[in-house]
Amino acid sequence: MPNLRDILPVGSSVLREESEEITAFDGELHSLLDEMGSILYAEEGRAGLAAPQIGILKRVIVINGDQGYLELVNPTIIEKKGFISDYEGCLSLPGYYGEVTRFDFVKVEYFTREGKKTTIKARDFTSRCLQHEIDHLNGILYIDHIRKGRLFNDRNDKKSDLKELLKLSGK
Numbered sequence: 001m002p003n004l005r006d007i008l009p010v011g012s013s014v015l016r017e018e019s020e021e022i023t024a025f026d027g028e029l030h031s032l033l034d035e036m037g038s039i040l041y042a043e044e045g046r047a048g049l050a051a052p053q054i055g056i057l058k059r060v061i062v063i064n065g066d067q068g069y070l071e072l073v074n075p076t077i078i079e080k081k082g083f084i085s086d087y088e089g090c091l092s093l094p095g096y097y098g099e100v101t102r103f104d105f106v107k108v109e110y111f112t113r114e115g116k117k118t119t120i121k122a123r124d125f126t127s128r129c130l131q132h133e134i135d136h137l138n139g140i141l142y143i144d145h146i147r148k149g150r151l152f153n154d155r156n157d158k159k160s161d162l163k164e165l166l167k168l169s170g171k
């Protein structure tokens, strides 16, 4: 696919905005999903992408986790259980990773690209990805959840300045 959109970096105001629900499951949505899939697969190790990260304020996410490649339109967490802490990063915050506590289990209701309502249950990595990407649809970044400054530079594993990054992010 030609001319894939760039992933917007932290500091872009669109990353702090709320996305709108999809109401038409048409060619425009399919093109958006196709482009998001191409961006996710453009580099190895990309786990998820939310539409606002490419400047589109729509409630659309794609995920590549231990349940394979998933497209979720208008996703909502309808069940959650337990808590688990682990490290995560974000394509909009290259160079950083941080420790975030999230729900261990989630059940998410969403629509397919054809507009069929369905659900997915997830634990571990996929559960974390779902929560991270759904946060993007509400203008929330993982750095908003980090406690005790547990944000690190991924080159040297040294602590990074969380307050400064939050300020840059528009928080």
Ligand code: CO
Pocket (backbone or CB within 6 Å): 089, 090, 091, 092, 132, 133, 136
């Ligand atoms: Co992210």
